[in-house]
Amino acid sequence: MASRLPAALRSALIAAAVLGLFAVLGSLLVGFSYQATAERIQQNEREILLAQLNAILPENEYDNDLLQDTLDISAPQALGTEHTRVYLARHDGKPVAMILSPVIAQGYSGDIALTLGIRNDGSLAGARVLNHKETPGLGDKIEVERSSWILGFTGRRLGDPPESRWKVKRDGGAFDQFTGATITPRGVMRAIRQALLWYRDRGHRLLETETMEEAHHD
Amino acid sequence: MTEVDYRKITLDGLWHNNQALVALLGLCPLMAVTNSTINGLTLGLATTAVLLLSNLSVSTIRHWVRAEIRLPVFVLLIASFVTATELVMNAWFHELYKILGIFVPLIVTNCTIIGRAEAFASRNPVPAAITDALAMGLGFTAVLTLLGALRELIGQGTLLSGAHLLFGEAARAWEFSAGNDFQGLLLAILPPGAFIGLGLLVALKNMIDKGVDMRAHRAEPSHCRTPPVISHS
Numbered sequence: 001m002a003s004r005l006p007a008a009l010r011s012a013l014i015a016a017a018v019l020g021l022f023a024v025l026g027s028l029l030v031g032f033s034y035q036a037t038a039e040r041i042q043q044n045e046r047e048i049l050l051a052q053l054n055a056i057l058p059e060n061e062y063d064n065d066l067l068q069d070t071l072d073i074s075a076p077q078a079l080g081t082e083h084t085r086v087y088l089a090r091h092d093g094k095p096v097a098m099i100l101s102p103v104i105a106q107g108y109s110g111d112i113a114l115t116l117g118i119r120n121d122g123s124l125a126g127a128r129v130l131n132h133k134e135t136p137g138l139g140d141k142i143e144v145e146r147s148s149w150i151l152g153f154t155g156r157r158l159g160d161p162p163e164s165r166w167k168v169k170r171d172g173g174a175f176d177q178f179t180g181a182t183i184t185p186r187g188v189m190r191a192i193r194q195a196l197l198w199y200r201d202r203g204h205r206l207l208e209t210e211t212m213e214e215a216h217h218d
Numbered sequence: 219m220t221e222v223d224y225r226k227i228t229l230d231g232l233w234h235n236n237q238a239l240v241a242l243l244g245l246c247p248l249m250a251v252t253n254s255t256i257n258g259l260t261l262g263l264a265t266t267a268v269l270l271l272s273n274l275s276v277s278t279i280r281h282w283v284r285a286e287i288r289l290p291v292f293v294l295l296i297a298s299f300v301t302a303t304e305l306v307m308n309a310w311f312h313e314l315y316k317i318l319g320i321f322v323p324l325i326v327t328n329c330t331i332i333g334r335a336e337a338f339a340s341r342n343p344v345p346a347a348i349t350d351a352l353a354m355g356l357g358f359t360a361v362l363t364l365l366g367a368l369r370e371l372i373g374q375g376t377l378l379s380g381a382h383l384l385f386g387e388a389a390r391a392w393e394f395s396a397g398n399d400f401q402g403l404l405l406a407i408l409p410p411g412a413f414i415g416l417g418l419l420v421a422l423k424n425m426i427d428k429g430v431d432m433r434a435h436r437a438e439p440s441h442c443r444t445p446p447v448i449s450h451s
Contacts, residue, residue, distance in 0.1 A: 015287045021290045026298030033302035037309035044312040137373070137404040146360075 026035035051138075053087060055144075056117035056126035057097050062089035071206060078106030080111075080191060086206055095207035097125050098199075105191030108183040109133045112142065114191060118199045120207055124155040127192055139184035149176060149185070158196050166193050222346040226270040231353020238361035238416070239423045244328040247321045248362055249412040253373070256380045260314050261321060262359025264303055270351040271299040276313050276339040277347035292335045300326040314383045330358060334354030365415050373407035376397025 037146030053066055080103060087099040087201075097120060102113035106155060107114040112132040127150050129142050141147035152175065166174025168186050178184045195203075237243045244265070252258040271285060275295050283291050304322045307315040323332070332355055339347040371377055375396035380387035405411050 018283060019287050019290055019294075020296050026294045029298045030301045030305075030447070033305045036306040040309040044309065048312065048316075136407050137402065158378060204427070 001170070003026065009168070039132050052115060052128065052130075053099050053117075054103075055128060056099055056115060057089055062091050062096055064088075064090045065139065071209060073206070075198060075202075078202075080194075082108070088207065088209065091111070095120055098207060099125075100195060100203075101129055103195050105187040105193055107132055107134050107187045108139050108181065112184070112188060112191070114188065116192060116195050118196065120197065121157075122200055122204070123155055123160075124153050124192065124196065126151075126154045127139060127188075129188075134184050135181070138178065138181040141178045141181070142184060142188055147178070150188070152176065153189075153192055157191075158193075220348075221345065224346070224349050225346070227346060227349045228353045231350060231358070232357040233423075235354075236357040236361065236423070237333075237354055238358050239420050240279055241325060242420075243330045243333060244358060245315070245330065245416070246325060248358075248365070248416065249409060250276075251318055251321050252366040252412055252415070253267045253407050254376075254380060255363055255367040255378050256314070256384055257317060258362035258364075259359065261312070261318055261325075262355070262362040264318075265325050265328060265330070266294065266352070266355025266359055268299045268303055268325050268328075269334060269355045270294040270332050270348065272296050272348040273339040273351035274344065275299075277342060280340045286301050288340065289332075289336070292332055292340075296331050296335070298325050301372065306346055312385065314380075317380075317383075328370040330354060361416075361419065365412065365419060368415050369406045369411050371396075373402050373404065373411060375402050405415055 050067060052164070066087050066089055069088045069090065071088065073086055074082050074086050075084065076082050079100065084100050084102060087101070088095060089097045089099065097117055099115060099117045101115040103116050105112040105114055110133045112134065113130040115128050115130055117127070119125050128144055129150065132142065134140050134142065141149055144150055161174035165172075165174040166189065168175050168177040168182060168189060170177055171186070172181050173184065173189075175189050223297060235241060238245070238248055247261055247265070248384045251261045272292070272295060274291055279291070285403045300323060303325070304315075307318075307322060342350070352426075367377055370379065377394040378389075378392045379395075385392075402410075406415070
C-alpha cells in the first residue's frame with residue numbers, strides 16, 4: 001500500500017511537468033514571434049497614422065516630424081471627447097496647420113470618431129472618419145472609401161458657407177445628406193462646425209506652442 | 219495499424235464532413251467576416267494555418283502526452299499558434315488584420331481546431347493529421363470565401379474588393395464591380411444575410427448529396443445502403 005501513494009503522486013507530478021513544459025514551449029513561441037514582429041508592427045502603425053494625417057494635410061505642406069510634434073488636450077464641450085491629440089504642422093518653423101484626432105460626432109448609432117485638419121487661416125484642411133457604427137449601406141457613406149461626401153468640407157470655414165447655411169440641405173443648409181440618412185451627415189457637420197468654432201475662439205493659440213525641442217532649451 | 223485512406227480524409231474535409239456546412243462549427247467568425255470575398259478568404263487561410271500547426275504538433279506528441287492533461291496541452295498549443303499567427307498578420311498584412319480585428323484572436327475558440335486535434339490528430343500519424351488539417355481547413359476556407367463572394371456581390375456589387383491587401387498592389391486590378399449605379403441588397407451585407415446565405419449553402423449541399431444518392435440508388439437497385447428518401451411535395 002505504501003508504494004501506491006508515491007506512484008499516484010509521481011504520475012501527477014509527471015503530468016504537471018509535461019503541462020509546464022508545454023506552457024514554456026508555448027510562451028517561447030509567442031515570445032519569439034513577438035520579437036520578430038514587434039518592430040514591423042510599430043512601423044506599420046506609424047505609417048498608417050502618417051498616411052491618415054497626410055490624407056488631410058499633404059506631406060509637402062509641412063517639414064516637421066508630425067508624429068513627434070504633438071499636444072494632448074481636453075476640450076469635451078467643443079470636440080466631444082476628453083482626450084484629443086493635436087498634431088502641429090510647421091514649415092520652416094512657422095505653424096501652418098493642426099490636425100485634431102479624435103473629434104467625436106454624434107451619429108445615428110453612437111459616436112463617430114473623426115480626424116480634422118484646420119489650417120492657420122481657420123479653414124478646414126480636411127476631414128476623415130476614423131471609426132463609426134453607422135448602418136452599412138446608409139450612414140457609412142461618410143467613409144471616404146464609400147463616397148466623396150466628406151471631401152465636400154475641405155476648404156470650408158466659418159462664413160463659407162455663411163453661418164446660417166451650416167446645415168444639411170434638409171434643414172435648409174448648404175451640405176448634402178444621403179438618401180435614407182440625415183442624422184449621420186448632420187452629426188458630422190455639427191462636429192466640424194463645433195471644431196472650427198473652437199479653433200477660432202481658443203484652439204488657434206495652440207499653434208503658438210513651441211516645438212518640443214525648443215521647449216527643452218528654455 | 220491500418221493503412222491511411224488519404225482520399226477519404228480529403229473528401230471528408232472538403233465535402234462529407236465539411237466543418238462549416240456539415241459540422242456547423244466555427245460559425246461565429248464565419249458569420250462575422252464573410253461580408254467580402256477577401257475577408258472570408260483571409261480568415262479561412264489563417265484558420266487553416268493554425269489548424270495545420272495544431273494537427274501537426276498534436277499528432278507528433280500524441281504518444282507522450284497522457285490522457286488526463288491532453289486537453290489543456292492542446293489548448294496551450296492552439297493558443298500559442300493563434301497568437302503567433304495574429305502577430306505575423308499584424309506585421310505583414312496589417313490592413314487586413316485591422317479589418318478582421320477581434321476575429322483573428324478568436325480563431326482560438328473555433329471548435330474545428332480543438333475538434334480535429336482531439337478527434338483526429340491525437341489518434342493518427344503525422345502525414346494523416348496534416349492531410350486532415352489541409353482538407354478541413356480548405357473546406358472551411360472555401361465556404362467562407364464562397365459566402366463572402368455571394369454577400370459582397372449581392373450586397374455591394376463587387377467581387378474581390380481589397381484583393382491588394384492580401385496579394386499585393388498588382389491584385390488591385392482583379393476587383394470586379396457592377397458599376398456605381400448598382401444599389402445592392404443591403405440585407406446581404408448585414409448579419410441576417412450571413413445566416414440566410416449559409417442556410418442556402420447548406421441546403422444546396424444537401425440537395426447535391428441527395429441527387430448523387432438517388433442516382434446511385436437507381437443505378438444499383440439491389441444495394442439498399444441508403445435510407446429511404448424523404449418525400450417532398
